[in-house]
Amino acid sequence: MDQLIKDNMKLEERLRVGFFLLGKTRYSLGTHAVSALQLPTEDCEVEHLAHVITTPAILEGCAGDITYHTVEAKFEDPVVQVNGEQSEAGEEYNNRYSDDGVSQEGLRKRLPHATGNNEEETEVCKCEYEDGENKVQGSSKQKDKSTPNVLNRDPIRWFSALPPSTLRQAQKDFKAAVSLVAGCATTQLKLRAANKEFRRLHEIKSKLDRVEKET
Amino acid sequence: MTSGVNNRADETKPTRERMSVAAAQAKLIAVIGDEDTCVGFLLGGIGEINKKREPNFLVVDKNTSVQEIEESYKKFLKRDDIDIILINQNIAEQIRHVIDSDNDNPLPAVLEIPSKDHPYDPTKDSVLRRAKGLYSADDMR
Numbered sequence: 001m002d003q004l005i006k007d008n009m010k011l012e013e014r015l016r017v018g019f020f021l022l023g024k025t026r027y028s029l030g031t032h033a034v035s036a037l038q039l040p041t042e043d044c045e046v047e048h049l050a051h052v053i054t055t056p057a058i059l060e061g062c063a064g065d066i067t068y069h070t071v072e073a074k075f076e077d078p079v080v081q082v083n084g085e086q087s088e089a090g091e092e093y094n095n096r097y098s099d100d101g102v103s104q105e106g107l108r109k110r111l112p113h114a115t116g117n118n119e120e121e122t123e124v125c126k127c128e129y130e131d132g133e134n135k136v137q138g139s140s141k142q143k144d145k146s147t148p149n150v151l152n153r154d155p156i157r158w159f160s161a162l163p164p165s166t167l168r169q170a171q172k173d174f175k176a177a178v179s180l181v182a183g184c185a186t187t188q189l190k191l192r193a194a195n196k197e198f199r200r201l202h203e204i205k206s207k208l209d210r211v212e213k214e215t
Numbered sequence: 216m217t218s219g220v221n222n223r224a225d226e227t228k229p230t231r232e233r234m235s236v237a238a239a240q241a242k243l244i245a246v247i248g249d250e251d252t253c254v255g256f257l258l259g260g261i262g263e264i265n266k267k268r269e270p271n272f273l274v275v276d277k278n279t280s281v282q283e284i285e286e287s288y289k290k291f292l293k294r295d296d297i298d299i300i301l302i303n304q305n306i307a308e309q310i311r312h313v314i315d316s317d318n319d320n321p322l323p324a325v326l327e328i329p330s331k332d333h334p335y336d337p338t339k340d341s342v343l344r345r346a347k348g349l350y351s352a353d354d355m356r
Contacts, residue, residue, distance in 0.1 A: 001346055005337050012329045018255050019331045036250045036276075039257055042268040049260030051241035054298050054322065069322060071298065074241065075260060155258050167258075174259035181244065185299050185324040188342055192321050195346050 004191055007184040014177045021170035028164055038158045047153060049076045050178050052185070059193055068193035073182035075175060078154035242298035245271040245291040245323070247284060251331045252303055271297060281309050288313060291323065298323050303330040304339055314341050 026034050040046045052071050059066035156163045156171055244261045246253055253274045256262075264270045271294075273279075273287040288310055291300050304327040307314055314325060325342075329335040337343050 001343060004343065008328075008335050008337070008340075012335045015252075015255070015329060016331075019251050022251060022255060034254060036254065036274045039253065039272075039274070040262065040264055040270075042264060042270060044264060045266060046262055046264045048243055048263040048271075051243055051261075052298050053241060071324070078260070155260055155262060159258075170255065171258045174255045178244065178256070178259045178261060181299060181301060181326060181328075184326055188324055188326065189321050191342060191346055 001191065004184065004187045007180065007187050011177060011180045011184060014173055014180055018170050018173035018177060021166045021173060024166040025159075025164060025170060028166065029160060034159050034167070040158070049078055049153060049155070050074070050175070051076075052182055059190065059197075066193050066197050068189045069186070071182045071185040071189070073179045075178075079150060079152050082149050082151050243271050243296050244299045244301060245294075245297045246301040247273045247275060247287060247291075247306060248301065248303040248328070249306075249330050249332075250274055250276065252301075252328070256301065265296075269294075275303070275306050285310050285313055300325045301328050302326070303328060303333065304335060305330060305333040307341070308339065311341070 022034055050073060052073050054069040054071050056067050057070045059068055156167060159167060243263055244256070246256045246261065248256075253272050257272060262270070262272055269290075271291070273284070275284060284306060288300070288302070291297050300323050302314075302325065307325075307327045327335075327340050
């Protein structure tokens, strides 16, 4: 029980820092920039980047086989490379969470310099600037065949295209909070398993006591 | 003593195979909380809206009814892909009767977390209250 309370206190401290940084971000970007309005609605499909894996474990120090579950948090890389059909959905996702189409194209143009695939991609990007939307779609298909598209699923992009350092730090704090949540869950499940065993043994003891009194 | 443990380990080999399958399945964290809590944890990457348009979060504000919170909580409990439900402690107080009624299944684990305006109170936590209630002075003799 003490361990669970300590874990919860650590979680509270981490959350407090995260909330404070969110407040600072609101001060710089505006109240509505970091709010529930930026959260995804039921119209779109969003994939998680943080999940937990539960593993059965045996409670130590007990004669019987008391099992509980350990919970471990895992984080995925928000930036993924997608090919072929997935890239169209990926472009929709990127475009939805960018400021405007032109600036996003501009960002895409910078990527080849980072990856080193200069010739093919710069030619394709020039096509994108020539005509309107149809050409963009056509060129994106050409791009799919030649090189994989990069999809950034980082939720920080829901709030700002250029997130300030306070928002990035808040994200780090909340990711740490997710790991602490997994730790709290493990401790809680351990406590539940121990309580269940205690109740079972207590019932056996009370039955034995009753039998002794009768005899 | 150790040989006993080893024998027990051999008996659980099929369980271990099941363990490895279960361990590989990634599960989600659901959150029922105020705006800051939901924004924060979704910023951390736990948010998902699946193909059935079901989100794993609920933003509770002053207009959210207790019934909505209850329904959302029950939906998260029923889902197979959620292993942890985070709920602000002050919101958990509103549906305490629902949280306390489900004692059988260890998963999904329901964690009561503090919010920005309401600090954590261990005396109100369901799990800790249940654990504290098990121990009395007679049991220690």
